[in-house]
Amino acid sequence: MTAAHWYQRFLPRTLAGRRTLIGYIFISPFILGFLLWFIIPAGVALWLTVHDWNLISPPKYVGAKHLVTMWEDDRFWKSLSVTTTYTLVSVPVGLVLGFGLALLLNTKVRGISFFRTAYYLPSIVPAVANAVLWAWIFNTEFGLANAALRFFGLPKIAWLQRPEWALPALILVALWGFGSGMVIYLAGLQGIPDVFYEAAEIDGAGRVAKLRHITIPLVSPVIFFNLIIGIIASFQVFTIARLVTNGGPQNATLVYVLYMYQNAFQNLKMGYAAALAWVLFFIVVALTLFVFKYVGSRVHYEDAQ
Amino acid sequence: MAIQKQTASPPIIVTKPRMRRVVWERRLWTALIITVLTVGAVIMSLPFVWLVVSSFKPLEKIFIFPPEWIPNPFRPENYIEALVYKPFGLYLFNTMRIVVLNLIAVLLTSSFCGYGFARIRFPGRDFWFALVLATLMIPYFVLMVPQFIMFSRLGWVDTFHPLTIPLFFGGGAFNIFLFRQFFRSLPEELADAGRIDGCTEFGIYWRIMMPLSKPALATVAIFTFLAAWNDYIGPLLYLRSDYNFTVAIGLATFRSIMSTQWNLLMAASTAMILPVIILFFFAQRYFVDGLVLSGLKG
Numbered sequence: 001m002t003a004a005h006w007y008q009r010f011l012p013r014t015l016a017g018r019r020t021l022i023g024y025i026f027i028s029p030f031i032l033g034f035l036l037w038f039i040i041p042a043g044v045a046l047w048l049t050v051h052d053w054n055l056i057s058p059p060k061y062v063g064a065k066h067l068v069t070m071w072e073d074d075r076f077w078k079s080l081s082v083t084t085t086y087t088l089v090s091v092p093v094g095l096v097l098g099f100g101l102a103l104l105l106n107t108k109v110r111g112i113s114f115f116r117t118a119y120y121l122p123s124i125v126p127a128v129a130n131a132v133l134w135a136w137i138f139n140t141e142f143g144l145a146n147a148a149l150r151f152f153g154l155p156k157i158a159w160l161q162r163p164e165w166a167l168p169a170l171i172l173v174a175l176w177g178f179g180s181g182m183v184i185y186l187a188g189l190q191g192i193p194d195v196f197y198e199a200a201e202i203d204g205a206g207r208v209a210k211l212r213h214i215t216i217p218l219v220s221p222v223i224f225f226n227l228i229i230g231i232i233a234s235f236q237v238f239t240i241a242r243l244v245t246n247g248g249p250q251n252a253t254l255v256y257v258l259y260m261y262q263n264a265f266q267n268l269k270m271g272y273a274a275a276l277a278w279v280l281f282f283i284v285v286a287l288t289l290f291v292f293k294y295v296g297s298r299v300h301y302e303d304a305q
Numbered sequence: 306m307a308i309q310k311q312t313a314s315p316p317i318i319v320t321k322p323r324m325r326r327v328v329w330e331r332r333l334w335t336a337l338i339i340t341v342l343t344v345g346a347v348i349m350s351l352p353f354v355w356l357v358v359s360s361f362k363p364l365e366k367i368f369i370f371p372p373e374w375i376p377n378p379f380r381p382e383n384y385i386e387a388l389v390y391k392p393f394g395l396y397l398f399n400t401m402r403i404v405v406l407n408l409i410a411v412l413l414t415s416s417f418c419g420y421g422f423a424r425i426r427f428p429g430r431d432f433w434f435a436l437v438l439a440t441l442m443i444p445y446f447v448l449m450v451p452q453f454i455m456f457s458r459l460g461w462v463d464t465f466h467p468l469t470i471p472l473f474f475g476g477g478a479f480n481i482f483l484f485r486q487f488f489r490s491l492p493e494e495l496a497d498a499g500r501i502d503g504c505t506e507f508g509i510y511w512r513i514m515m516p517l518s519k520p521a522l523a524t525v526a527i528f529t530f531l532a533a534w535n536d537y538i539g540p541l542l543y544l545r546s547d548y549n550f551t552v553a554i555g556l557a558t559f560r561s562i563m564s565t566q567w568n569l570l571m572a573a574s575t576a577m578i579l580p581v582i583i584l585f586f587f588a589q590r591y592f593v594d595g596l597v598l599s600g601l602k603g
Contacts, residue, residue: 019425019426019427020427020428020429022425022427022506022507023421023425023426023427023430024421024427024429025421026417026418026420026421026422026425026506026510027418027421027422027430027433029414029417029418029473029474029475029476030418030433030437030474030475030478030481031433032474032475033471033474033475034436034440034474034475036471036474037448037452037471037474038440038443038448040451040455041448041451041452041455042448042451043451044451044454044455045447045448045450045451048450048451048454055454055457101342101345104338104341104342105342107335107338109335109338109339114346115342115343115345115346117585117589118345118346118349118350119345119346119349120585120592121349121353121582121585122349122352122353124531124581124582124585124592125578125581126534126535126553126577126578126581127535127537127553128535128537128553128554128556128557128577129556129574129575129577129578131557131560132556132557132560132570132571132573132574133352133355133356133571133574134352135560136355136359136567136570136571137352137355139567141368141370142367142368142369142370142372142567144351144352144355144372146370147370147371147372148351150370150371151371176349176352179349183592183593186593187593228442232442232444235444236444236445236446238446238537238538239537239538243537243557243560257444257446260446260449260450261446261449264449264450264453265453265542270450270454273450274450274451277446277447277448277449277450277451278447280444280446280447281443281444281447284442284443284444284447285442288442
């Protein structure tokens with residue numbers, strides 16, 4: 001049979017059928033990619049979770065052993081608590097900073113674009129360069145952080161050597177990049193029509209009332225968006241923790257994915273690392289659902305049109 | 306609506322002293338805002354200043370506390386020494402090869418998928434689009450281990466394949482989403498005109514929609530470049546030989562070799578940050594557009 005025959009036999013006859021075919025051709029790269037890079041790896045991960053494998057000797061079926069190991073693994077619990085602390089501090093503080101600065105930047109003052117740039121630029125610094133820079137800033141003897149403390153008459157801190165200071169140091173690095181969220185808030189704020197504020201002013205609303213009853217409800221979808229993105233991202237913090245402190249001192253900065261990375265690629269415990277990955281997945285899903293349920297219901301959506 | 310209580314208020318009578326008070330209050334407020342913004346901007350910029358200042362210092366001036374803010378003697382040779390100590394030229398070439406392949410992959414396939422989701426109605430479309438959004442939420446690290454095993458089975462370790470080939474399949478959920486939003490904002494009539502003239506759906510995508518999508522293409526291109534330029538975990542897992550290294554891995558390795566030569570480390574870091582900053586100043590609009598396009602109003 002010629003190609004034309006095949007065409008006529010298999011091409012849908014109706015217009016709707018033809019449109020469906022064309023639609024699926026258009027989205028086929030995504031469907032293929034989804035199968036290849038999500039479904040198959042998920043299957044592999046499932047298989048790995050019940051096996052012991054170091055990539056070299058043959059894999060061994062171990063059932064739920066990894067889950068039991070995890071339950072008794074102090075470093076797993078430590079990494080979970082480090083990541084949770086990191087998220088609980090950096091996400092809300094970053095959110096407030098980003099929103100607050102966006103409010104200030106949303107005023108019609110000359111030179112605003114200069115300020116916007118100054119706050120935004122740190123967030124696009126490549127992570128590796130960022131890590132090298134901050135390792136130097138937190139240098140105990142000659143670093144900028146301690147120079148700043150000295151300026152205020154405070155004593156030096158061994159930022160990266162003391163367990164109680166290493167995590168706050170990493171959080172400071174994260175906060176330096178709050179500008180990416182800020183720009184999103186700013187775009188949201190600029191989308192609020194002036195008439196709302198004018199109407200409120202006529203009704204005698206002050207600054208606080210306008211903020212509470214107009215600004216916050218109208219940008220609440222943006223706040224919500226940033227909250228979700230922020231949580232997912234901060235559960236994946238890796239580069240800074242690996243390059244600045246590599247999990248130390250005394251596991252004080254052993255963030256979750258760093259621990260997972262060490263298990264997989266330094267100890268070659270592929271099965272255990274896959275189990276850790278599943279736990280990460282469920283944590284992120286649970287957190288997202290939690291935020292959707294308890295925060296999402298308070299988000300104000302303007303009707304389209 | 307956001308304003309729930311709309312009580313009638315007494316009419317505002319504007320008298321002269323009141324006007325003056327309002328003007329003064331406004332001026333005071335503006336001054337306060339500018340002060341806060343300036344202090345904040347200085348704090349935010351200090352690490353950059355510190356980076357650049359350190360990169361021009363000779364080593365003996367690095368180890369002085371409290372630090373000096375003007376490098377004296379001024380030593381630009383740090384840059385040459387840092388960038389030839391490791392073959393950063395080769396790393397740059399490797400990175401650019403990955404960047405170019407990623408750009409081709411992402412710009413073609415994510416716009417293609419985005420068009421399908423935006424403009425063609427077919428059963429199952431919403432289901433697949435929900436999946437696009439769902440994959441957006443799946444952390445990279447969840448699939449890091451099994452993907453590594455797959456790619457090592459395929460013999461892709463120490464090649465650029467794991468960093469380039471996956472992007473040819475849709476180019477990332479976020480980019481599909483961005484193109485979908487953008488295509489939906491273009492007038493439907495253009496496509497209809499094309500259809501009347503006998504244009505196929507592929508022709509409409511390629512010859513009508515794509516030429517109109519320069520802002521979206523520019524935005525996606527910028528974010529794709531940034532992702533490839535900044536990527537650390539991908540090259541860390543897959544690139545083993547020194548001659549395959551990217552700039553990011555090169556800098557990380559350089560850091561482990563030069564543990565205390567902070568002036569050279571700062572020079573190399575500045576060199577890696579500079580292209581990103583330059584790109585920002587030339588394409589500022591698209592940085593913000595990308596974030597806005599990502600669906601704040603959709």
